[in-house]
Amino acid sequence: MIPSKYSQTRRLFLRRSVALGAAGMAPLVYRLEAMAAAGAQNVDSRIIVPKAGQSLNNVPVDYKALVCLFMYGGNDCANFIIPYDTNDYNQYALNRTNLAISRLGTTPGDALVNNRGLIPIGPLASQSGRTLAFHPNVGLKNVTITTTPAQLRGDGIPWLWDNSKLAIVANAGPLAVPMTKTEYSNKSKTRPQNLFSHSDQQTTWMTSAATGYSATGVAGRIADLVDSMNVPPIGQPKISTCISIAGVNPYQVADVAPAYQLNSSGPTDLNFPYFNYTGAGAISTAISTAFNEQITRSRNNFFETQWGGMMNYSLQTKNAIKAALAAPANILPGVSPSFGFRTSGNSLSSQLLMVAKLINAGAQLGVARQIFFVQIGGFDVHGTEFHPQNNTNWNKISEAVRDFYQKMVDIGADQKVTLFSASDFGRTLDSNGLGSDHGWGAHHFVVGGAVNGGNMYGTFPTVALGSNDDIGRGSLLPTTSTDQFHATLAKWFGLTDSQVLSVLPNLGAFSPTYLDFLPH
Amino acid sequence: PQYVGRVSAKFANDGNGVRGDMKAVIRAILTDTEARDLAAAQGNSFGKLREPAVRFGNLMRTFHASAASTRYNFYTLGDPQYGVNEQPLSSPTVFNFYGFDYSPQGVVADNNLLGPEFEVTTSTAIIATSNNLQSAVINGWGSGADAMILDFPSVAPIAATPAQIVDYLNLVMTNGAMTPATRSQLVSAVALIPQTGIKWQADRWKLAIYLLSNSPEYVIQR
Numbered sequence: 001m002i003p004s005k006y007s008q009t010r011r012l013f014l015r016r017s018v019a020l021g022a023a024g025m026a027p028l029v030y031r032l033e034a035m036a037a038a039g040a041q042n043v044d045s046r047i048i049v050p051k052a053g054q055s056l057n058n059v060p061v062d063y064k065a066l067v068c069l070f071m072y073g074g075n076d077c078a079n080f081i082i083p084y085d086t087n088d089y090n091q092y093a094l095n096r097t098n099l100a101i102s103r104l105g106t107t108p109g110d111a112l113v114n115n116r117g118l119i120p121i122g123p124l125a126s127q128s129g130r131t132l133a134f135h136p137n138v139g140l141k142n143v144t145i146t147t148t149p150a151q152l153r154g155d156g157i158p159w160l161w162d163n164s165k166l167a168i169v170a171n172a173g174p175l176a177v178p179m180t181k182t183e184y185s186n187k188s189k190t191r192p193q194n195l196f197s198h199s200d201q202q203t204t205w206m207t208s209a210a211t212g213y214s215a216t217g218v219a220g221r222i223a224d225l226v227d228s229m230n231v232p233p234i235g236q237p238k239i240s241t242c243i244s245i246a247g248v249n250p251y252q253v254a255d256v257a258p259a260y261q262l263n264s265s266g267p268t269d270l271n272f273p274y275f276n277y278t279g280a281g282a283i284s285t286a287i288s289t290a291f292n293e294q295i296t297r298s299r300n301n302f303f304e305t306q307w308g309g310m311m312n313y314s315l316q317t318k319n320a321i322k323a324a325l326a327a328p329a330n331i332l333p334g335v336s337p338s339f340g341f342r343t344s345g346n347s348l349s350s351q352l353l354m355v356a357k358l359i360n361a362g363a364q365l366g367v368a369r370q371i372f373f374v375q376i377g378g379f380d381v382h383g384t385e386f387h388p389q390n391n392t393n394w395n396k397i398s399e400a401v402r403d404f405y406q407k408m409v410d411i412g413a414d415q416k417v418t419l420f421s422a423s424d425f426g427r428t429l430d431s432n433g434l435g436s437d438h439g440w441g442a443h444h445f446v447v448g449g450a451v452n453g454g455n456m457y458g459t460f461p462t463v464a465l466g467s468n469d470d471i472g473r474g475s476l477l478p479t480t481s482t483d484q485f486h487a488t489l490a491k492w493f494g495l496t497d498s499q500v501l502s503v504l505p506n507l508g509a510f511s512p513t514y515l516d517f518l519p520h
Numbered sequence: 521p522q523y524v525g526r527v528s529a530k531f532a533n534d535g536n537g538v539r540g541d542m543k544a545v546i547r548a549i550l551t552d553t554e555a556r557d558l559a560a561a562q563g564n565s566f567g568k569l570r571e572p573a574v575r576f577g578n579l580m581r582t583f584h585a586s587a588a589s590t591r592y593n594f595y596t597l598g599d600p601q602y603g604v605n606e607q608p609l610s611s612p613t614v615f616n617f618y619g620f621d622y623s624p625q626g627v628v629a630d631n632n633l634l635g636p637e638f639e640v641t642t643s644t645a646i647i648a649t650s651n652n653l654q655s656a657v658i659n660g661w662g663s664g665a666d667a668m669i670l671d672f673p674s675v676a677p678i679a680a681t682p683a684q685i686v687d688y689l690n691l692v693m694t695n696g697a698m699t700p701a702t703r704s705q706l707v708s709a710v711a712l713i714p715q716t717g718i719k720w721q722a723d724r725w726k727l728a729i730y731l732l733s734n735s736p737e738y739v740i741q742r
Contacts, residue, residue, distance in 0.1 A: 268651070275723050286712055309627070
């Protein structure tokens with residue numbers, strides 16, 4: 001787990017003034033109402049009570065969720081999406097040497113994944129009629145010698161593409177300003193800082209701050225704007241906009257709105273010690289009674305009250321989430337314990353299963369806008385692990401997002417939930433002899449019922465060493481910025497144009513403001 | 521802030537027109553009313569949250585934790601789920617673990633007070649910290665030869681009298697600030713462990729320390 005590099009919330013005095021354009025987005029004043037309405041000294045002030053005239057059952061019907069799927073290490077996009085037209089493919093194969101994948105392969109059912117043949121997509125009108133292709137291992141996994149090409153693409157990412165639920169954003173990456181290869185080489189335009197550095201580029205993708213320092217992440221800034229839309233039922237704690245199933249991360253750091261972490265088996269439970277003696281039951285009862293009495297006792301000291309209240313609130317949040325997950329009405333359709341997710345050996349799938357459970361419990365938790373974070377690692381394929389690790393990981397991603405999308409359909413949330421991928425960077429086109437090295441621009445995918453899928457957005461590069469897109473060993477100079485990528489997601493999520501600008505202050509440097517993979 | 525002001529005034533002039541008299545400064549720090557006055561310490565805005573790494577250190581030192589390897593290995597203290605969300609000497613930025621002017625939403629902010637240490641007390645870390653400190657007390661911190669085990673044998677003789685355990689903890693953990701209600705609560709709980717087997721002394725200590733370490737009376741330093 002990446003250790004936290006950032007505190008959870010920023011200092012209050014730096015809280016920004018936010019432009020609140022949309023009707024129904026109230027400012028964050030629940031603290032004062034809660035204290036007044038609750039009356040008691042020790043009710044944690046984050047336990048919200050509705051304002052006068054607001055109905056408890058008036059949770060907005062227009063629930064929306066973003067799911068960030070982060071691939072740690074830098075995804076090798078050059079083998080994820082490959083040119084299929086003969087000449088382009090030959091150039092690719094020539095430059096990639098030992099990293100290249102067979103275009104036609106022997107059969108789809110070949111035991112060797114790299115011999116199954118590419119999965120073509122296209123011709124793509126948005127890419128001047130080029131035909132591209134997915135790596136075979138995003139397709140059906142359990143192939144036999146009789147597997148047909150149609151069957152190979154009948155699962156995972158290709159299925160989502162064929163059914164217009166998945167879009168690809170080509171050659172995206174951090175940019176301070178649009179720049180040409182010449183402008184990059186002679187430094188006549190500002191380059192993003194700390195390129196090719198894992199930690200810095202992970203942070204840059206999550207904060208969309210190509211230069212300078214940002215203490216908050218994109219999701220955190222969005223959360224500060226929408227957090228008040230999450231109104232819990234009376235007596236229940238407020239649930240965070242930002243929830244991570246994969247630990248603390250810079251993406252979800254806000255000025256004010258706290259993020260919440262749990263793992264794929266649920267929230268962290270409180271562990272009481274157990275003392276094995278005659279009368280152990282009475283000892284355990286005394287422990288839990290004393291623990292709870294301590295944190296709920298009325299105290300004079302403000303700091304004691306604060307800490308006790310926070311522990312109490314955290315336990316209530318944990319309990320509320322556990323109860324919501326366990327409530328019969330919120331159990332996902334499908335067979336327990338995996339509900340149709342192929343979780344065996346696939347931690348990403350388990351994480352997305354938990355996201356699906358939380359979404360399905362949204363009404364009980366009183367949430368309207370949420371941003372989830374999940375992750376999969378192992379993409380930094382410099383060495384001999386290049387083929388086997390990519391094969392394994394792309395299969396895991398493919399099955400996990402397919403199953404997640406299906407579950408969203410099953411619960412009627414497919415139009416309301418959009419999942420998108422991100423990574424540190426793409427990788428070099430050429431080989432270091434064993435694998436590929438750190439790059440820059442990368443191709444990413446967006447999945448959901450609202451997505452204008454089956455299409456590619458942005459500009460797919462010329463895949464050739466020495467091309468205009470190549471700033472060194474085939475590392476791509478991005479033609480779409482992370483600002484535009486995040487902006488498109490944020491606009492769909494419900495922010496106004498000016499709110500999007502406040503979240504992505506550098507967005508004005510790029511055109512178009514929004515890409516077309518989601519309505520705007 | 522007035523306390524700081526009085527001390528800095530002493531630095532400027534120790535009363536005899538001398539600037540920078542460190543003895544006078546130290547005397548001012550130690551003898552200021554805010555440092556001595558028990559009534560002041562009862563005030564509702566007096567005190568601060570003991571940061572989790574300090575609580576960890578406090579528990580380890582108070583009970584003379586040591587490892588067979590003679591090392592003090594706590595490099596996972598910074599983990600928000602498996603540690604206490606605060607790794608000594610490893611703050612995430614040059615701005616330390618928390619901002620000097622952080623004020624947590626709630627009664628602290630409502631009363632215009634600052635609580636910097638609350639910035640590392642997230643809704644998830646607060647539970648995990650409790651779990652991990654509990655584990656440190658019950659089982660020690662770390663594993664193998666590096667496992668830091670608390671020295672309960674040396675305090676075992678007191679364990680026959682629960683009140684003596686609790687009074688000792690009041691001295692070394694809460695600096696005398698334990699309320700009577702908490703005292704009787706802990707004494708009753710500890711007394712439930714019978715004097716049977718070979719671990720009962722250590723277990724009585726562990727139970728008392730666990731309960732007190734999760735009380736605002738300990739977590740907040742006054």
